[in-house]
Amino acid sequence: MNVTMISTSPSKRVFYAPLIRWEIIDEMVFLTEPHEHTHTRELILRTLDHVVMDTIMKHLAEKEHELFLEKCQAEYHNEELLDWLEERVTEIKPRLQDSIRATKVEIRLLLQD
Amino acid sequence: MINNPASTSTSFSPKLSALQEYYHQTKGNFHKRHKKASDWLSVNALDLHQFRQTSQQVLAAASLAGGVALNQPIDKLAQPHITQLQEKFKDAVPDQEIVEVTLEEWKSVISKMQGYVKQAPGHLPEDEEQYLEQQLTDMLGFEVAAELDGIRLNHSYGIMGGEQHLRRFPTDSLDQHDAYQESGIAPNRGAFGWFTDNGVLTDQAVEREKYYFAVQTLYLPTWNKDHARLKPWFKFRKMIMINPAEEIAVVGVVGDAGPALWVNKQYGGSPEVIREGKVWSRESRGRVILLFVDDPEDKVPLGPIDLKSIAPYIAEAEALPMPEASREEQT
Numbered sequence: 001m002n003v004t005m006i007s008t009s010p011s012k013r014v015f016y017a018p019l020i021r022w023e024i025i026d027e028m029v030f031l032t033e034p035h036e037h038t039h040t041r042e043l044i045l046r047t048l049d050h051v052v053m054d055t056i057m058k059h060l061a062e063k064e065h066e067l068f069l070e071k072c073q074a075e076y077h078n079e080e081l082l083d084w085l086e087e088r089v090t091e092i093k094p095r096l097q098d099s100i101r102a103t104k105v106e107i108r109l110l111l112q113d
Numbered sequence: 114m115i116n117n118p119a120s121t122s123t124s125f126s127p128k129l130s131a132l133q134e135y136y137h138q139t140k141g142n143f144h145k146r147h148k149k150a151s152d153w154l155s156v157n158a159l160d161l162h163q164f165r166q167t168s169q170q171v172l173a174a175a176s177l178a179g180g181v182a183l184n185q186p187i188d189k190l191a192q193p194h195i196t197q198l199q200e201k202f203k204d205a206v207p208d209q210e211i212v213e214v215t216l217e218e219w220k221s222v223i224s225k226m227q228g229y230v231k232q233a234p235g236h237l238p239e240d241e242e243q244y245l246e247q248q249l250t251d252m253l254g255f256e257v258a259a260e261l262d263g264i265r266l267n268h269s270y271g272i273m274g275g276e277q278h279l280r281r282f283p284t285d286s287l288d289q290h291d292a293y294q295e296s297g298i299a300p301n302r303g304a305f306g307w308f309t310d311n312g313v314l315t316d317q318a319v320e321r322e323k324y325y326f327a328v329q330t331l332y333l334p335t336w337n338k339d340h341a342r343l344k345p346w347f348k349f350r351k352m353i354m355i356n357p358a359e360e361i362a363v364v365g366v367v368g369d370a371g372p373a374l375w376v377n378k379q380y381g382g383s384p385e386v387i388r389e390g391k392v393w394s395r396e397s398r399g400r401v402i403l404l405f406v407d408d409p410e411d412k413v414p415l416g417p418i419d420l421k422s423i424a425p426y427i428a429e430a431e432a433l434p435m436p437e438a439s440r441e442e443q444t
Contacts, residue, residue, distance in 0.1 A: 014165055023345035030306060030344075035283055036129050038312035043129070046162040047136045050143045053161055057147040065150050073157070076164035103139075110131040 014045075015072075015081035016052050019097050024104060031111035044107060048100060055099040059089045222248045223420065226357035230400035234271030234379050242269065246404070249355075252423060253362075256407035257353055264346060266328055271379030272399040273326075273354065274372055275387040281308040281322050292323075293384035304330075304370035305348040324415040325368025326352055326403065327381030332374065351406040351413065354386060358396040360420040363389060364406060364413055379403075389417040 025044055032040045053072075057065060071081055085092045125133065143161070144151040154160065222245065229237060229245075237245065242259050249257045259269040278290045278298040287298040303325070308318040330336055330347050349366040356362065363386050372378050380403055382392055393399055406413055 023342075026345045026348070027341060032128050033126060036126060037307070039125070039129060040132060041311060043132050043136050045165065047132075047139050049161045049165060050136075050139045053150070054139075054143045054146060057143075057150055062149065065147070066153055069150060069153050072164045073159070107132065107135065110135055111128050 013077040014049070015076060015079050016048075016096060016100075018079060018082070019093060019100060020048070028104065028108055028111055031108070031113075040111070047103060047107065051099050051103045052096055055096050056085060056089075056092070059092060059095060060085065061088065064088060218248065219252060219423070222252070223357060223360060226355060226402060230270050230357055230402060232270075234268045236265075236269045249353075249404070253353075253418070255413045257404045258407055259404055261405040261407055262346065264343065266379075266403065267332055267334075268329075268379040269404065270400070270402040272377070273380040273382045273387070273392050273401045273403070274376060274378040274399065275393065276325075276327055276369065276371075276381040276383055278384060279303045279308070279322050279325060279368055281318055282312075282314055283307070290322075293388060296384035299369075303368045305344070305368060308368070320415045321349055321366045321368060323383060323385045324363060324365030325383045326354065326365050326386065327369040327371040328352075328367050328403070329372070329374075329379060330367075330370045351408050351411075351415075353404055353406050354380075354382065354390055354392075355402040355404070355420075356390050356392055356394075356397050356400075357402065358400065359391040359394055361390050362418040362420055364415050364418065366415065 025041070028044060029037050029040045056068065060068060068081075068085075071084065075081070082093065089095075140161075225241075225245070229241075236242065236259065246258050259265055275296065276299070277296050278287060278293070280286075280298060280302050283302075285298075287294050290298070308322050309315070310318055328347070330340075330343060333343065336343060347367045349368065351364065351366055354363045354365065363382075365383070365386055368383070369381065372381050378399065380401070382390065387393060390401075391397060392401060
């Protein structure tokens with residue numbers, strides 16, 4: 001099998017990675033059957049991508065939306081995007097953490113028996 | 114790898130279908146609430162999750178072009194530890210590094226560890242534990258500890274039994290493991306799940322199964338009330354097994370839970386750990402020390418370390434002239 005060592009999980013290469021407790025995501029993935037883990041993880045991440053962007057767009061001035069999207073397109077992995085946001089939106093990190101936390105609670109409810 | 118997990122599929126379980134529905138709702142809400150952003154994505158023929166994928170491609174390209182070590186080849190991982198350790202001591206030239214452990218201390222530590230493992234399984238007294246942690250950290254060049262993040266096993270030293278190979282992914286079989294097939298393969302997956310990373314058998318996953326430990330997480334006093342936090346913490350947690358009788362250590366990861374109490378052993382080791390660590394030699398009889406490796410950047414490779422071959426390098430480094438700065442410090 002042709003394999004490549006992945007030193008850092010690719011799913012963690014998002015600018016909001018420091019706001020996520022990744023072990024909680026792992027825990028949620030474990031709530032599904034082993035053969036569904038990959039799908040589950042990807043769906044959770046895609047959901048978080050949308051929730052994070054939704055929160056940012058709610059609080060960031062509309063004139064800067066396009067610029068932010070361009071930045072995301074160029075370097076979605078760059079955690080400095082959070083600093084850029086912090087300069088423009090008061091308490092964006094706690095706001096994002098709240099949204100992420102609420103989403104994880106809802107997802108956990110869906111996946112629990 | 115998956116192509117499009119968000120596409121409709123009738124083969125999903127109810128849980129996954131519910132998650133998929135939830136994702137579509139979240140996505141729909143985003144596009145309804147943020148029309149301009151939605152239009153921008155549409156014009157650029159993008160979906161939000163593609164930012165993540167594009168970013169990964171950019172990083173991969175940067176890695177290839179600039180030598181950024183995002184994807185390390187397995188050869189690098191498989192480099193024997195001893196090379197690193199030899200370099201550490203060999204390079205202890207006067208103006209660069211100071212030898213942190215003398216040969217005498219080294220021999221003394223080995224001798225003490227040989228004594229510890231002959232006792233009933235348990236923990237060392239606090240002062241001896243701290244001394245051992247410090248000495249091993251200095252000798253090996255990476256942090257080792259009996260307790261990490263406030264978590265410790267029920268035993269820092271005890272008896273290690275031999276385990277079978279573990280299935281790394283659902284269709285894995287014994288003939289796909291490259292060594293020690295006579296050990297067999299466990300019928301169920303390990304307690305911490307498959308070794309694959311997002312469904313891909315990476316070189317890291319292969320190494321982890323080769324050098325895995327089974328530890329008695331189920332018997333931790335806080336396991337029942339705190340397993341939601343402890344389980345992910347222990348999953349693939351890096352540890353070092355030291356076999357003092359043979360002066361061999363093996364760095365591995367926690368890959369399974371066990372053994373059961375009635376087995377009268379405190380740890381389990383993969384076929385590679387047991388063989389390459391000489392855990393059941395005439396002198397060792399399974400008696401080992403097992404400590405955590407504090408390696409947040411994942412720099413310490415998995416595999417065996419020949420502790421005997423460190424000594425000559427300590428001696429060689431000791432014989433080097435003392436660095437100017439150190440001489441001044443000592444006067």
